[in-house]
Amino acid sequence: MARIERTEGQSVRYRLVSAAGEPVSIVQDFLAHLLARGCSPNTVAAYAFDLRHLWTFLEASGVPWNRMLPPDAIGLLAHLRSVVVRRRRRAEPSLLAAGGDRVLGLSAAAINRALAAAASLYEFAIVAGRLDGPNPLACGEHKNAVPVTDRHRPFLDGIARRSPIRRGMRVKTALRLPRPLEPEQVAALVGCLRCKRDLALVRLMLDGGLRPGEALALRVADVAYGRRRVVIRHDTEHPKGVRPKSRTERVVDLHEPETLAAVADYMMSERPVEADSPYLFLVGGHGRRRLEPLSYAALAKLFARAAARAGIREA
Numbered sequence: 001m002a003r004i005e006r007t008e009g010q011s012v013r014y015r016l017v018s019a020a021g022e023p024v025s026i027v028q029d030f031l032a033h034l035l036a037r038g039c040s041p042n043t044v045a046a047y048a049f050d051l052r053h054l055w056t057f058l059e060a061s062g063v064p065w066n067r068m069l070p071p072d073a074i075g076l077l078a079h080l081r082s083v084v085v086r087r088r089r090r091a092e093p094s095l096l097a098a099g100g101d102r103v104l105g106l107s108a109a110a111i112n113r114a115l116a117a118a119a120s121l122y123e124f125a126i127v128a129g130r131l132d133g134p135n136p137l138a139c140g141e142h143k144n145a146v147p148v149t150d151r152h153r154p155f156l157d158g159i160a161r162r163s164p165i166r167r168g169m170r171v172k173t174a175l176r177l178p179r180p181l182e183p184e185q186v187a188a189l190v191g192c193l194r195c196k197r198d199l200a201l202v203r204l205m206l207d208g209g210l211r212p213g214e215a216l217a218l219r220v221a222d223v224a225y226g227r228r229r230v231v232i233r234h235d236t237e238h239p240k241g242v243r244p245k246s247r248t249e250r251v252v253d254l255h256e257p258e259t260l261a262a263v264a265d266y267m268m269s270e271r272p273v274e275a276d277s278p279y280l281f282l283v284g285g286h287g288r289r290r291l292e293p294l295s296y297a298a299l300a301k302l303f304a305r306a307a308a309r310a311g312i313r314e315a
Contacts (some may be wrong), residue, residue: 002055041241050117188310196266207256240295
């Protein structure tokens with residue numbers, strides 16, 4: 001079975017290895033191409049893990065990657081539907097397998113992501129001259145199709161000549177409503193944060209509207225205490241692969257006094273004084289990761305722990 005291995009000292013942090021133990025060259029070239037385009041390391045890693053499903057299917061069916069045909073895409077979809085995912089979560093006994101793991105399949109969004117990754121790989125192979133023929137995961141072009149959007153479209157917008165829309169294979173997904181926390185839950189979550197760093201992080205996202213990547217990528221110089229604002233910059237140098245979602249830099253005014261006070265309190269009394277990192281939020285304590293910039297995984301973990309202490313559970 002194909003697997004993902006972590007690489008050391010290379011620009012691409014992961015590589016796809018076939019069942020025979022050989023790195024898959026076309027996938028490595030594709031991942032390097034994504035990195036050269038400016039995709040974040042986490043995005044490149046996500047492509048690698050999604051393409052593992054494609055290679056597992058190809059090896060099981062005995063089809064070389066450059067001989068895959070559109071009918072084989074139907075088998076790929078069936079394979080993705082049969083993938084078993086084990087998650088360490090609380091579940092009903094009927095959903096538990098031996099060992100206490102919850103056994104589930106890939107979600108519709110995960111299947112669509114894997115199909116899109118495979119289609120992008122074949123598009124790259126065609127452009128790079130590594131594949132002759134059409135993309136096996138493209139379902140064809142629709143010349144008269146109008147993209148569906150939630151935005152307002154003016155009258156007679158549909159009569160204009162449009163470029164053909166190429167549709168890929170997808171499964172239907174549910175458009176779910178957001179589930180915001182109640183004010184009481186927000187207060188309980190903030191009250192369960194155990195250090196000043198975590199409080200400053202949550203306050204910036206809660207009161208300033210910063211995305212997780214924007215908050216983690218903040219530098220010490222980006223905080224203007226006198227003007228009560230922070231500068232959100234497009235940073236591609238974070239050692240943990242953190243990237244702001246938007247490439248547009250902006251200034252965020254911090255109108256809530258508690259927000260800037262939390263950041264200043266963390267800077268003055270908890271952030272390691274010997275740190276030479278330009279990033280604002282660092283790992284503290286006495287472990288081996290001390291003084292390293294905070295990562296996405298660390299942010300998700302601190303939220304999960306605070307939610308557990310506050311008694312907030314996912315429905």
